[in-house]
Amino acid sequence: MFKNSSKNKRSYKKDFFTKEKTVKKVSDIIYNLITTIIYNKIDHIQVGNLSEIKSFPEKNNILNIITTKNNSIVDFGLLFKNIDELVVITSTINLRSIEKLKFIKNKYLVNRDDTVKKQQEIYQECLRSFKKVVVNSNHAKILLIKKGDNYFVIEGSGNASINARIEFYNIMNNKDLYEDIIKCLKIKD
Numbered sequence: 181m182f183k184n185s186s187k188n189k190r191s192y193k194k195d196f197f198t199k200e201k202t203v204k205k206v207s208d209i210i211y212n213l214i215t216t217i218i219y220n221k222i223d224h225i226q227v228g229n230l231s232e233i234k235s236f237p238e239k240n241n242i243l244n245i246i247t248t249k250n251n252s253i254v255d256f257g258l259l260f261k262n263i264d265e266l267v268v269i270t271s272t273i274n275l276r277s278i279e280k281l282k283f284i285k286n287k288y289l290v291n292r293d294d295t296v297k298k299q300q301e302i303y304q305e306c307l308r309s310f311k312k313v314v315v316n317s318n319h320a321k322i323l324l325i326k327k328g329d330n331y332f333v334i335e336g337s338g339n340a341s342i343n344a345r346i347e348f349y350n351i352m353n354n355k356d357l358y359e360d361i362i363k364c365l366k367i368k369d
Contacts, residue, residue: 230255236332236351243351245336251347253323253338257281260327267324267367268310270340275302277340278309288367290314314367324358331358 222242227233228249237243254277257266266287273291281287289310296303296315306313323334336349362368 230259233259236330237353239330239353239355241353245349245351247338247347247349251338252277252280252340253321253334253336253349254280254340256323256334256349256351257284257325260325263325263327265324265326267322267362268340269318269320269322269324269361269365271319271321273302273306273340275305278302278305282309286311288312288314290316290318290320290365290367292319293317312367314365316365322361324361326358331355333357333361 220241221237222244223237224244224246225233226246226248228247230247230251233243233245253270254268254273257263257268258280263284264286266281266284267290268281268287269290271292272295273289287310289306289312291303291306291313293315295306303313321336321338321340323332325332325334330353333352333354334349335352336347338345338347338349
């Protein structure tokens with residue numbers, strides 16, 4: 181996956197993770213949990229619009245989704261009613277996506293540091309709209325949704341803006357994974 185740029189066999193990992201150690205921590209957490217948790221059921225579906233999803237995974241189950249139309253990862257947040265908590269972890273977000281989530285009260289954002297430097301209008305709106313904004317050097321596309329005693333971790337290829345492409349998402353219902361990601365990224369203090 182990564183091309184080794186030197187004679188040292190481990191240099192590709194070192195080079196990749198030097199920019200932000202948090203990336204390695206999150207990837208290790210996800211890898212360890214996925215490989216140690218025995219999931220009861222893994223389903224696969226293909227949808228055009230996210231509204232075609234009829235149900236979400238029960239505890240310790242996974243749903244893999246391929247989307248074929250214009251969907252954003254934040255659109256998953258619109259599918260749930262009465263969300264207790266929402267965490268958007270993304271490298272990019274636009275005003276339209278922020279507006280879509282206005283109705284959710286208890287929400288957090290982890291966003292890439294470029295937004296602070298290059299998109300002041302968007303950053304200021306994030307500060308007004310989210311309970312807490314964490315800025316770091318990330319390229320993740322993860323949505324955490326807590327609803328009752330369900331802890332959904334939605335991870336995929338789609339950004340938190342318009343995606344007019346085929347995208348792939350995993351929806352995992354797992355409290356340990358949810359809480360470990362929050363702890364690792366210091367979303368709540």
